[in-house]
Every structure is written in C-alpha cells, then in structure tokens.
Amino acid sequence: xxxxxxxxxTEQASADxxxxxxxxxxxxxxxxxxxxxxxxxxxxxxxxxxTEKEWFxxxxxxxxxxxxxxxxRQEFILLSDVLGVSMLVDAxxxxxxxxxxxxxxxxxFHVDGAPELPMGANICLDEKGEDILVKGRILDVEGQPIxxxxxxxxxANDEGFYDVQQKGIQPDFNLRGVFRxxxxxxxxxxxxxxxxxxxxxxxxxGKMLGKLGRHPYRPAHLHYIIKADGFEPLTTHIFDPDDPYxxxxxxxxxxxxxxxxxxxxxxxxxxxxLEFGDWFWQVEHNFILAKT
Amino acid sequence: xxxxxxxxxTEQASADxxxxxxxxxxxxxxxxxxxxxxxxxxxxxxxxxxTEKEWFxxxxxxxxxxxxxxxxRQEFILLSDVLGVSMLVDAxxxxxxxxxxxxxxxxxFHVDGAPELPMGANICLDEKGEDILVKGRILDVEGQPIxxxxxxxxxANDEGFYDVQQKGIQPDFNLRGVFRxxxxxxxxxxxxxxxxxxxxxxxxxGKMLGKLGRHPYRPAHLHYIIKADGFEPLTTHIFDPDDPYxxxxxxxxxxxxxxxxxxxxxxxxxxxxLEFGDWFWQVEHNFILAKT
Numbered sequence: 001x002x003x004x005x006x007x008x009x010t011e012q013a014s015a016d017x018x019x020x021x022x023x024x025x026x027x028x029x030x031x032x033x034x035x036x037x038x039x040x041x042x043x044x045x046x047x048x049x050x051t052e053k054e055w056f057x058x059x060x061x062x063x064x065x066x067x068x069x070x071x072x073r074q075e076f077i078l079l080s081d082v083l084g085v086s087m088l089v090d091a092x093x094x095x096x097x098x099x100x101x102x103x104x105x106x107x108x109f110h111v112d113g114a115p116e117l118p119m120g121a122n123i124c125l126d127e128k129g130e131d132i133l134v135k136g137r138i139l140d141v142e143g144q145p146i147x148x149x150x151x152x153x154x155x156a157n158d159e160g161f162y163d164v165q166q167k168g169i170q171p172d173f174n175l176r177g178v179f180r181x182x183x184x185x186x187x188x189x190x191x192x193x194x195x196x197x198x199x200x201x202x203x204x205x206g207k208m209l210g211k212l213g214r215h216p217y218r219p220a221h222l223h224y225i226i227k228a229d230g231f232e233p234l235t236t237h238i239f240d241p242d243d244p245y246x247x248x249x250x251x252x253x254x255x256x257x258x259x260x261x262x263x264x265x266x267x268x269x270x271x272x273x274l275e276f277g278d279w280f281w282q283v284e285h286n287f288i289l290a291k292t
Numbered sequence: 293x294x295x296x297x298x299x300x301x302t303e304q305a306s307a308d309x310x311x312x313x314x315x316x317x318x319x320x321x322x323x324x325x326x327x328x329x330x331x332x333x334x335x336x337x338x339x340x341x342x343t344e345k346e347w348f349x350x351x352x353x354x355x356x357x358x359x360x361x362x363x364x365r366q367e368f369i370l371l372s373d374v375l376g377v378s379m380l381v382d383a384x385x386x387x388x389x390x391x392x393x394x395x396x397x398x399x400x401f402h403v404d405g406a407p408e409l410p411m412g413a414n415i416c417l418d419e420k421g422e423d424i425l426v427k428g429r430i431l432d433v434e435g436q437p438i439x440x441x442x443x444x445x446x447x448a449n450d451e452g453f454y455d456v457q458q459k460g461i462q463p464d465f466n467l468r469g470v471f472r473x474x475x476x477x478x479x480x481x482x483x484x485x486x487x488x489x490x491x492x493x494x495x496x497x498g499k500m501l502g503k504l505g506r507h508p509y510r511p512a513h514l515h516y517i518i519k520a521d522g523f524e525p526l527t528t529h530i531f532d533p534d535d536p537y538x539x540x541x542x543x544x545x546x547x548x549x550x551x552x553x554x555x556x557x558x559x560x561x562x563x564x565x566l567e568f569g570d571w572f573w574q575v576e577h578n579f580i581l582a583k584t
Contacts, residue, residue: 006333009376009544011383017544018376033346034504036339038375045380047328054325055372055381062368066358076354080347081583083330084301084310088337091303212326213316236434252301252309 015042061204068203072164078205079168079292081251082107082214090235099141100290103236104253109222110154110161114176121179122190122275125171129158129192130261132281133274137185138226139288141200145185146289149228152178155188155221193262193281194220196245209250216250219243224287231289238285260285301339307334314363321451334388336497353496357496360495364456366400370497373397373543374506391433392582395528396545399515401454402446406468413480415469417554418462421450421484424554424573429477430518431580437477438581441520447513452489482566484510488537501542508542511535516579523581530577552577 009017018038025031052059068075080086086105094103117123122132138149145259154176156162163174179187198216203208221237237253238260239246246254260283265271268278301309310330317323342350347494350497360367371376378397386395408413416423429443446468448454455466471479490508493501501508513529527547530552537547552575559561 003433005541008546008548009383010377011380011387014376014380014383021506021540025503026505027503030503033340034500036336037537040336041375041377043331044328044332044381045384048325049384050325050381052381052385055378059366059368061374062354063358063361063366066355066361066368069355071356076350076351080351082332083339085333086347088303088306088334089308089342089344091301092337092341093344096304113346114521128405142457211317211319211322212314214313247299248313254300256300291458 004180012050014046014279015039015173018042028270041120054176063206064204067088072167073200073203075200075203075205077108077201078199079208079232081199081206082209084252087252094232096290098290099288100232101234101236101256102257103286104233104255104258105237106225106235106252107251109156109164110162110223110225113178114152114154114178116178117189119179119182120188120238121177122173122188123153123155123177124157124190124192125174126157129195131271131274131276131283132191132283133188133276134222134283134285135186135188135193136285136287138181138187139185139286140231141288141290145181145183146228146231147181147183147185149181149185149226149231149289150178151187151189152176152182152225152227152259153191155191155194156197158195158197163202168189190276192221194240196220196243200249214250215245216277217245218249219245219254220250221253222283224288226287228289230292234291236287236291238283294449302584305391306338307331310334326345332348333334338355347526353500356496361441362498364459365492365495367492367495367497370491370495373491374497376544387525389581390407390505390582390583392524393528393579394547394549395524395526396547397529397543398517398527398544399543401448401456401528402515402517403446403456403468406444406446406465406470408470408472409481411471411474412480412482413471415445415447415467416449416482416484417466417485418449421487421565422573423568424481424483424485424568424575425557425568426514426575426577427478427480429562429577430473430479430520430575430577431477432523433580433582438473438520438523439473439477441473441477441479441518441523441581442470443473443479444468444519446482446515447486448489450484450487457492479565480546481516482568486514486532488535491542507540509537510541510543511537511546513545514575518581520581522584524584526579526581527577530575 019035021139065075138146163170201216220240220243225235227233241259265282266279311327357367430438440567455462493508512532512535519525532554555574557574558571
C-alpha cells in the first residue's frame with residue numbers, strides 16, 4: 001500500500017485510500033460490504049481503463065435504469081437477473097445437500113396478498129390459453145407429507161404477461177393463488193399452460209441485451225413459494241423441458257431438477273369434471289422441503 | 293470452468309456461464325466491459341455472500357439513487373465520486389509524465405454555455421463573500437505562454453452552493469465565466485474566496501456516508517477547464533491548503549500539486565482599483581498544458 005504522505009489520491013493505492021475512510025463506520029458488516037464493493041469496482045476500472053465517455057455512459061445507463069423503476073417495474077432486479085447475480089445470491093443462500101428441492105430466482109412479479117383459494121380452484125380469470133391441471137405433493141426429506149404447507153403460485157398469462165404488467169387489461173390477481181395442503185400434503189389447482197415470454201425489454205436492460213446479441217426470453221414456467229412451519233421456505237419454479245428457450249433462459253433460472261413433465265391428456269370425461277375441454281395439459285411435481 | 297451438461301447455472305461456474313452468453317455481441321469493447329463487470333460482480337457476491345435482504349437493500353439503494361437524479365442532480369456521479377471511482381477514471385485517462393498540470397474530477401456542477409467575459413471581470417453576481425483576485429498564466433511544458441487558451445471557471449458561492457443548486461435564489465451563471473488569454477498567456481478575474489461545503493447529502497449517497505462515519509465536505513476550491521488548440525484539455529481544481537477538510541476531501545480530489553496559496557492582501561489603493569474593500573484575497577496559480 002502506497003498512500004502519499006498526506007493521504008492524497010494515487011492511482012496505485014486508490015482502493016486502500018477510499019477504504020481507509022470507512023474506519024469509523026459503526027456497522028462492521030456495512031464496512032465489509034463497502035470494502036469489497038470498492039475494491040472490486042477499482043479492480044474493474046484498472047482492468048478496463050474506461051474512457052471518460054465510457055464512464056459517463058455507465059453513469060447514464062445506471063440513471064436510466066433507476067428512472068425505469070416504479071411500483072410495478074424493477075429494472076435493477078432485471079439487471080441483477082440478466083447478469084446472473086440474482087441466481088448467484090440465491091445459490092449462496094440456499095446450498096442444498098439434504099435432498100430438498102432446489103430454489104431459483106423470485107423474479108420481479110411476485111405480489112403479496114394473493115387470495116387464498118380452495119384446493120382445485122382455477123387461477124385463470126381471463127379464460128385465455130390452454131387448460132392445465134397442476135398437482136403434486138409437499139413432502140419432507142423422508143418422503144412424509146407436510147400438512148398445512150402454504151403454496152403461493154403465480155404465472156404469466158397466455159400472452160406472456162403477468163397481471164401487474166397489464167393493470168386494467170387483466171383482472172387483478174389473474175393467475176395467482178395461495179393454497180394450503182391437508183394431511184396428505186397434496187395440492188392441485190387449475191391454470192393455463194405457461195408459455196415462454198420476454199422479460200420486459202423496452203428499457204435499458206433490454207437494450208443492453210440487444211447489444212450483447214442476447215434474446216430476452218424466459219422458458220415457460222410456473223412460480224412457487226412454499227412455506228410450512230418447521231421448514232425452510234422454498235422459492236422456485238417448474239419449467240417445461242420442451243420449451244425452445246429451455247437452454248438459454250435470459251435470467252439463468254433453469255436447473256435440471258426443476259424440469260417438470262407437461263403431459264397432454266385426451267380424456268373428455270375427466271376434462272368435463274375439471275370444466276375443461278376434451279383434452280388438457282397436466283403437470284405433476286412434488287416439492288421437498290428441508291427442516292429448519 | 294465447470295458448466296453442467298446443459299449449460300444450466302451452477303454456483304461454481306456462475307460468471308463463466310453468464311459471460312458465455314455474450315458470444316454474439318457485435319461490439320468487442322462492450323463484450324469486454326460486460327465480461328469484467330460480470331466477473332467482478334460475481335467475485336463480490338462470492339466474497340460477501342450477501343443475504344437476500346442485503347441484496348434487496350442494494351437493489352433499493354441503486355433504485356433510490358436513480359430516482360434522486362434529475363436535470364440538476366446526478367446522484368450516480370456523486371456515488372462514483374465518494375467511492376473514488378471518478379478520481380480513478382480521471383487518473384487512468386490523464387497519466388502525466390511531461391510536467392503538465394495534474395487533473396482532478398469534473399464534479400456534477402459544470403454547465404455548458406457560461407458567458408465569455410473580458411479578462412478581469414467579476415464573476416460574483418450575488419455580492420456575497422470575501423473578495424478574491426484570481427490570476428496566473430497558461431503555459432506549455434517549456435514555460436512558453438499559450439495564446440487563445442479558453443479558461444472555463446466555476447465555483448460555489450459563499451454559502452457553499454453552486455448556482456444550479458439554487459435556481460431562483462442565485463442569479464443564473466453566478467460564479468461562472470469563460471476567459472480567453474492574450475499573447476502573454478496570463479489570466480485574471482475577480483470572484484469570492486471559496487469555502488468548504490458539503491456535497492449534496494440529503495440523498496442515498498449522503499445517508500451512506502453517514503452510516504460509514506464519513507463527513508460530506510469538500511475543501512474550498514475553484515474549478516477549471518482549460519482548452520487550447522494543439523494541447524490536451526485540462527480539467528482540474530485549485531485548493532486552499534488551509535482548509536479544515538484539505539486532507540479528507542469527500543471525493544478524493546486533492547493532489548499536492550493543486551494546492552494554491554491564498555494570500556490576504558491589505559492594500560486599500562489596489563482594493564479600490566479592483567472595486568474591492570480595503571483588503572482582499574489573492575491567489576496566483578499557473579497551469580501547464582501538454583501538447584496533443
């Protein structure tokens with residue numbers, strides 16, 4: 001470390017000089033975070049040697065990303081997602097060794113307060129898309145059913161939009177629901193077969209993806225948050241393995257264990273029972289929770 | 293590099309997996325920038341292992357920083373400044389070995405279009421503060437005067453605010469002016485003695501400084517951008533070495549070579565000539581430009 005006599009800035013000791021200023025921080029964790037962030041930022045600048053124009057372009061990119069954020073749009077989460085940062089944060093927080101189901105990103109479209117529905121309810125309120133029956137069980141790592149598990153599910157509609165992206169077009173809480181398991185740990189509900197869709201790509205993050213030659217699509221999936229007393233909460237998706245984007249999810253959310261089987265069922269009688277047509281899709285997937 | 297068979301995300305290979313997606317980027321420089329930024333971000337996450345709450349706090353900090361930015365406030369530049377990133381970018385772009393004057397940060401308060409004034413003009417339009425005579429010469433590295441050098445100067449007023457921070461309170465273009473040297477390369481103008489002042493600290497960056505136990509003050513300084521045909525432009529300050537914050541500039545802008553001498557002159561006759569009182573301040577500083 002070479003700091004000049006008066007502690008003035010030098011290129012060589014730049015990060016040391018900045019970090020030294022945080023000596024009086026009351027919060028040790030914040031001090032640590034700022035030290036690592038400062039060092040990595042300075043390493044990046046030294047490696048890239050950005051021109052002043054490139055630096056200003058970066059400032060403007062961050063500014064536009066901030067300006068894009070509002071109550072219904074979180075462009076910084078999107079940026080974190082497409083850079084794989086969200087998945088990495090998920091990974092370091094949910095290292096699973098116990099046989100529990102794997103987690104994946106929350107995504108920006110979860111909302112609190114979705115209605116709790118009776119098992120079997122149809123969460124599709126706009127009557128668009130192909131019917132699907134979704135079912136499975138919530139189990140512990142010994143394979144025993146978990147009673148009173150709360151399953152919060154949400155998905156995009158048949159056109160690839162979540163309700164909150166189409167306020168006034170889709171009914172409120174379209175394709176969202178909360179279900180609670182009984183003694184057998186099983187769940188089932190009716191919905192529409194999910195489709196691939198682009199992440200919102202009309203903002204700075206979408207433009208960046210375009211310049212990088214990357215598409216903005218996420219393969220078809222259903223979102224789940226599953227909670228039960230005495231167990232680690234699980235935030236995850238299930239994916240359609242036949243989706244054209246299954247190997248290139250724009251936000252890196254796919255894991256092999258989250259591939260589910262979407263089966264086409266031709267059974268007019270069963271379809272009628274479900275208030276579906278002569279055929280429908282079915283996906284069955286069990287989730288295994290780790291004890292806390 | 294361990295990417296699982298299908299290219300799905302793994303903690304270990306996280307950055308490799310993300311970077312591999314940029315294979316089709318048309319712009320090689322952008323590809324390089326995103327590779328370094330992605331790797332450093334992932335290194336920081338792996339080193340810090342942020343909780344999901346810490347990650348979300350970071351998202352909200354960036355969002356609030358973006359929301360603070362408008363036409364007159366650039367909170368991301370402020371963030372870059374207080375993390376020493378602006379000074380580092382300045383350093384890698386202006387490595388001086390030739391005897392030319394050193395540069396420092398531009399800061400967020402420069403505006404284009406300040407009026408060109410006759411040499412000797414008083415740039416103080418609000419009649420507040422202690423009078424100062426600012427003078428010196430613009431020279432090449434051989435010590436020869438530079439004719440037709442354009443000197444763009446700006447400073448905060450006696451209360452520590454730039455005109456653009458006090459629209460409607462300060463006159464437009466208060467304490468800003470553009471001067472052009474004659475054959476002898478000399479410049480002089482009248483102003484007010486600068487004072488230390490806080491960087492705008494009512495936003496997320498100011499709150500962060502508070503949590504880090506850092507003060508928001510910049511030592512007293514005058515800003516200069518000096519341009520002349522055939523020479524590298526110079527963006528710099530001169531500082532008052534007697535300022536209480538001279539060794540702890542919130543944005544790390546001070547360099548030893550930019551310390552000027554602020555002299556108190558007791559000379560009623562000269563004061564009268566300058567339309568000052570019986571005494572005034574004087575600072576003399578030469579700037580040396582490198583040939584392009």
